[in-house]
Amino acid sequence: MVRFENVGMRYGSGPEILRDISMSLAPGSFHFLTGPSGAGKSSLLKLMYLAERPSRGLVNLFGKDIATLPRQELPPLRRRIGVVFQDFRLIDHLSAVDNVSLPLRVAGLPEEEIRSHVTELLRWVGLADHLNARPATLSGGQQQRVAIARAVISRPSLLVADEPTGNVDEDMGFRLLRLFDELNRLGTTMVVATHNERLVARFNHPRLHLENGELRLERGALGGTA
Amino acid sequence: MLRRRLDVPLDRDGSVRFVPWVIALMVYLAAVMLATGIVVSGAVSRWDRSLAGTLTVELPPVKAGVADGMDKVVALLRATPGIEKVEPLAAEQTSALLRPWLGAEFSAADLALPRLIDVHIDPDAPPDTKALAEELATMAPGATLDDHHLWLDGLIRIARTIEIVTAVIILLIGGAAVLTIIFATRTGLAIHHGVIQVLHLIGARDGYIAAQFQWQALMLALRGGLVGIGLAALTLFAIGHAAEATRLQGSEGGLLPSVQLALPGWIALALLPLLAGLIALITARITVLRALARMP
Numbered sequence A: 001m002v003r004f005e006n007v008g009m010r011y012g013s014g015p016e017i018l019r020d021i022s023m024s025l026a027p028g029s030f031h032f033l034t035g036p037s038g039a040g041k042s043s044l045l046k047l048m049y050l051a052e053r054p055s056r057g058l059v060n061l062f063g064k065d066i067a068t069l070p071r072q073e074l075p076p077l078r079r080r081i082g083v084v085f086q087d088f089r090l091i092d093h094l095s096a097v098d099n100v101s102l103p104l105r106v107a108g109l110p111e112e113e114i115r116s117h118v119t120e121l122l123r124w125v126g127l128a129d130h131l132n133a134r135p136a137t138l139s140g141g142q143q144q145r146v147a148i149a150r151a152v153i154s155r156p157s158l159l160v161a162d163e164p165t166g167n168v169d170e171d172m173g174f175r176l177l178r179l180f181d182e183l184n185r186l187g188t189t190m191v192v193a194t195h196n197e198r199l200v201a202r203f204n205h206p207r208l209h210l211e212n213g214e215l216r217l218e219r220g221a222l223g224g225t226a
Numbered sequence B: 001m002l003r004r005r006l007d008v009p010l011d012r013d014g015s016v017r018f019v020p021w022v023i024a025l026m027v028y029l030a031a032v033m034l035a036t037g038i039v040v041s042g043a044v045s046r047w048d049r050s051l052a053g054t055l056t057v058e059l060p061p062v063k064a065g066v067a068d069g070m071d072k073v074v075a076l077l078r079a080t081p082g083i084e085k086v087e088p089l090a091a092e093q094t095s096a097l098l099r100p101w102l103g104a105e106f107s108a109a110d111l112a113l114p115r116l117i118d119v120h121i122d123p124d125a126p127p128d129t130k131a132l133a134e135e136l137a138t139m140a141p142g143a144t145l146d147d148h149h150l151w152l153d154g155l156i157r158i159a160r161t162i163e164i165v166t167a168v169i170i171l172l173i174g175g176a177a178v179l180t181i182i183f184a185t186r187t188g189l190a191i192h193h194g195v196i197q198v199l200h201l202i203g204a205r206d207g208y209i210a211a212q213f214q215w216q217a218l219m220l221a222l223r224g225g226l227v228g229i230g231l232a233a234l235t236l237f238a239i240g241h242a243a244e245a246t247r248l249q250g251s252e253g254g255l256l257p258s259v260q261l262a263l264p265g266w267i268a269l270a271l272l273p274l275l276a277g278l279i280a281l282i283t284a285r286i287t288v289l290r291a292l293a294r295m296p
């Protein structure tokens, strides 16, 4: 599903933030990604959702080597990846419904279908009363839930979430992770970067720990590996 | 298609608000230039057509006691292949031509007027005018053949220059329009970089993102183009009206080119806003696609 071989990454001519990362995430797996602030978690995820290219090494997604893939094959690949950005990246002038609809619209689904799917999901994340609200009028936690809804609406094969529970309380965080767990059970491969050790401890998922540009695989809280 | 909900709201941020005005000005200038070019080339072809089929043979005035070569010359002309009609002007007709300049009271007899022969030639198989002129000169010394080309060539050269200059100006205006759209699109891309990146990352094809820009560019340019062409039409009507009034006052005004545009001219002008829209659409699309090609 996701395979990195000796991946190194730097921004411009800056220092190498990731060094020799090698890993392989099986389809249907669920991994937490932890590490101190500035360790490069977001950078690693950017490589996974194709926002950045590695400065060396091989990135392989869905069995395809990204470096050799022709440009026109990237959009269909990206549609199979859901992303929750650390800074949400909601579109200011669009309502919650329209923001969440974007991935389906971009994929060319018919409007009626989009509407009902989207409202249902927004209800599920507790935003039934804010369907037509602009992001600016929502709280941080509400925006985060809109961002999560946008990431999962198209039932992606791979879901990459960067700090998806940073702005919600413990209960809502747990609820959102349960949503991820549910998606994972349905077959979505999950990678969730987080600082929240307590939440990590409540799930039995292995963790990837990033520190000093190097990645280490640790077993789940209860000893599980995948 | 044009009423689709847009993910990139260019018209709300003011970055493109100047575009319709710039396009309006450009379409206005292009329309006036185009109209000038059309009027000038129309006038040239009208002169060309009315004069190309004719020659004028001029015989020196009759001197007392010298044999009149008129009959021989007419006979020679009639015998020349390529000449369709030979029409000697009577003295009275010659003086009628001069009346506007000399007044009604003069009579042909007062002046030693050259005698003129109107010659209509077959424009598809014209006679060799140079050889004909030499032949005429030996037959009747002092006879000249005027095929109007000296006069016409000068006018045509001026007119062609005007045509080229107007065409170049129109091209320059088009170039400026392209630069305007590129600049506006780049501004839009910079302002909406975040939105574009999100669309890109959730799997929007480049064409989908470019469409957001290109249809808005089309609408902005059409809006500006319509204003520009409206103002140009008013200007051209006003000029046409004034020129027509002058023509009616002067009796010899027939030489002045008509500044009225015919239907094809108006159609060409009406296409300018559409052309501006098309240029804007294509320019915006290419600009966005090129910017997206730099994204990973």
Ligand SMILES: Nc1ncnc2c1ncn2[C@@H]1O[C@H](COP(=O)(O)OP(=O)(O)OP(=O)(O)O)[C@@H](O)[C@H]1O
Binding pocket: A011, A014, A017, A035, A036, A037, A038, A039, A040, A041, A042, A043, A044, A086
């Ligand atoms: N666009 C960028 N250009 C240059 N340097 C960057 C860029 N993004 C991140 N960095 C640098 O890369 C390093 C890793 O950043 P990154 O955001 O991946 O860390 P992180 O582990 O996600 O941190 P946090 O837990 O605070 O989100 C940091 O030193 C940061 O300054």
Ligand SMILES: [Mg+2]
Binding pocket: A041, A042, A043, A086, A162
């Ligand atoms: Mg981060």
